[in-house]
Amino acid sequence: MPLLEIRSLRVAFDTAKGPFKALDGVDYTVDAGEVLAIVGESGSGKSVAMLATMGLLPDSATITADKMDFEGIDLRTLSAKERRKVIGKDISMIFQEPIASLNPCFTVGFQLGETLKVHTDLKGRQIRDRSIELLTDVGIPDPAGRIDAFPHQMSGGQCQRVMIAMAIACAPKLLIADEPTTALDVTIQKQILDLLVQLQQDSGMGLIMITHDMGVVAETADRVIVQYKGRKMEEADVLSLFENPQSPYTRALLSALPENATGDRLPTVSDFAEAGGF
Amino acid sequence: MEDDVILKVRDLYRTYDISGGLLRKASQLTAVKGVSFDVERGSTLAVVGESGCGKSTLARMLTMIDAQSSGEIEIDGLSIDISKTGISREMRQKVQIVFQNPYGSLNPRQKIGHVLEEPLLLNTDMPSAERRDLALEMLQKVGLQPEHYGRYPHMFSGGQRQRIAIARAIMMQPKLLVLDEPVSALDLSVQAQILNLLADLQEEMGLTYVFISHDLSVVRYIADKVMVMYFGEVVEYGTQDEVFDNPQHDYTKTLFAATPKADVESIRKRLAAKAA
Numbered sequence: 076m077p078l079l080e081i082r083s084l085r086v087a088f089d090t091a092k093g094p095f096k097a098l099d100g101v102d103y104t105v106d107a108g109e110v111l112a113i114v115g116e117s118g119s120g121k122s123v124a125m126l127a128t129m130g131l132l133p134d135s136a137t138i139t140a141d142k143m144d145f146e147g148i149d150l151r152t153l154s155a156k157e158r159r160k161v162i163g164k165d166i167s168m169i170f171q172e173p174i175a176s177l178n179p180c181f182t183v184g185f186q187l188g189e190t191l192k193v194h195t196d197l198k199g200r201q202i203r204d205r206s207i208e209l210l211t212d213v214g215i216p217d218p219a220g221r222i223d224a225f226p227h228q229m230s231g232g233q234c235q236r237v238m239i240a241m242a243i244a245c246a247p248k249l250l251i252a253d254e255p256t257t258a259l260d261v262t263i264q265k266q267i268l269d270l271l272v273q274l275q276q277d278s279g280m281g282l283i284m285i286t287h288d289m290g291v292v293a294e295t296a297d298r299v300i301v302q303y304k305g306r307k308m309e310e311a312d313v314l315s316l317f318e319n320p321q322s323p324y325t326r327a328l329l330s331a332l333p334e335n336a337t338g339d340r341l342p343t344v345s346d347f348a349e350a351g352g353f
Numbered sequence: 354m355e356d357d358v359i360l361k362v363r364d365l366y367r368t369y370d371i372s373g374g375l376l377r378k379a380s381q382l383t384a385v386k387g388v389s390f391d392v393e394r395g396s397t398l399a400v401v402g403e404s405g406c407g408k409s410t411l412a413r414m415l416t417m418i419d420a421q422s423s424g425e426i427e428i429d430g431l432s433i434d435i436s437k438t439g440i441s442r443e444m445r446q447k448v449q450i451v452f453q454n455p456y457g458s459l460n461p462r463q464k465i466g467h468v469l470e471e472p473l474l475l476n477t478d479m480p481s482a483e484r485r486d487l488a489l490e491m492l493q494k495v496g497l498q499p500e501h502y503g504r505y506p507h508m509f510s511g512g513q514r515q516r517i518a519i520a521r522a523i524m525m526q527p528k529l530l531v532l533d534e535p536v537s538a539l540d541l542s543v544q545a546q547i548l549n550l551l552a553d554l555q556e557e558m559g560l561t562y563v564f565i566s567h568d569l570s571v572v573r574y575i576a577d578k579v580m581v582m583y584f585g586e587v588v589e590y591g592t593q594d595e596v597f598d599n600p601q602h603d604y605t606k607t608l609f610a611a612t613p614k615a616d617v618e619s620i621r622k623r624l625a626a627k628a629a
Contacts, residue, residue: 116540260403265611290613333574341545
């Protein structure tokens with residue numbers, strides 16, 4: 076049984092001009108111990124799919140799916156209260172802007188402790204000890220000292236490490252990372268990606284990487300889903316995707332990479348859209 | 354070939370004062386430390402570095418937004434030191450800038466036509482009919498339509514807005530264009546369109562670019578010369594081939610090693626290492 080299995084997910088947003096289809100019948104499956112990358116440009120629905128799974132979309136969104144199972148639990152029928160037991164514990168998520176994801180008014184130790192307070196039986200001193208342990212795991216230097224730091228006293232890379240520490244605090248079975256390194260410098264990006272992959276391999280959790288960056292896909296994924304305008308263009312293991320892309324859209328994306336440039340001009344996706352008919 | 358150098362920078366420094374408080378002494382931060390380089394007419398210099406390395410401070414000095422603390426800047430034979438001489442119209446016509454975020458760099462309440470005409474209004478005595486003709490011509494040049502003249506920025510996509518920002522920058526027919534991460538906020542396919550547009554404009558108008566970026570694959574594609582900055586200093590400066598094929602400084606090597614590789618060989622290697 077896959078860890079997460081979603082069949083024919085549709086998401087529509089109410090707008091003044093009628094419903095806008097953000098996702099149009101896409102399937103997702105992730106196994107335990109697997110790294111799935113969902114790649115696409117803005118507007119492709121890659122984030123919407125996972126926000127729908129997490130139950131984080133606003134009321135204006137209409138979500139329908141033929142199946143949405145996490146470890147055999149049907150996520151569609153869960154009440155808000157039951158969902159909170161799963162979300163944040165068994166499924167957790169990290170976002171693009173680490174500094175914006177943390178509350179500036181509380182220390183990182185307090186915010187990390189909150190997750191543990193809600194989802195575990197740990198108390199007082201134990202929470203603090205476990206928090207320090209988690210900060211050590213994600214590679215924060217001097218964790219015992221930094222636990223009382225406020226987010227603005229840390230760099231962007233360190234804040235993202237704190238976010239990861241929060242996400243893995245309850246040993247989740249599935250971690251969803253939504254553009255986790257987009258706001259970070261290249262050298263920091265490398266550290267964060269290495270950390271995520273390391274944690275994933277050590278714990279055997281499933282990892283979903285949402286990204287627009289083909290380089291990040293190449294460096295982390297086992298399997299890749301390529302999306303465009305709310306539809307799945309291609310699904311393949313990472314090697315076949317780069318070696319022998321099937322969909323014209325994937326070919327367009329790969330050839331738009333500056334490192335693959337052959338002539339004087341970069342081919343653009345619209346050059347392919349007319350020929351490929353997507 | 355001395356004549357071909359359009360931008361000459363010698364021993365440039367920029368120091369910021371950090372004001373003290375009750376518990377903290379006032380101190381100084383040197384964002385740019387003794388930078389020197391030349392850019393030849395019609396070529397592209399890429400400036401690479403992480404946040405905080407001083408690359409945007411450098412851009413601000415080149416575009417006369419900020420004055421240098423010491424050192425010399427010479428653009429097209431004109432010596433620039435705005436703290437002493439102020440800025441003349443002539444200086445403004447030499448150099449223009451395009452910023453990273455096209456959403457933030459356009460006034461939401463200003464129509465596109467007005468956006469494009471404003472540099473002319475401020476810096477030339479051109480009559481309004483002529484300004485309008487020039488704006489319409491420029492829209493076409495950057496791949497937009499004449500009917501976009503009367504629209505507002507929110508009606509455009511990110512890529513279109515970046516085209517508008519580029520059009521505004523070249524309205525004054527500048528010699529030098531400073532591009533501060535112009536494609537970092539854009540999708541891959543839009544990035545390709547904008548890079549193509551920049552290449553076309555360079556050829557057509559003989560523009561010289563100072564292209565600031567952290568994305569090495571873009572730099573490799575667009576640059577003639579590359580300058581790597583680290584904590585305000587230039588740690589590597591050379592032609593694109595020299596820097597990419599034979600990096601000398603440790604930081605440059607770290608930077609190259611950290612850049613994700615999207616070729617099949619690297620993926621194969623990673624998967625093999627994982628299976629082992």
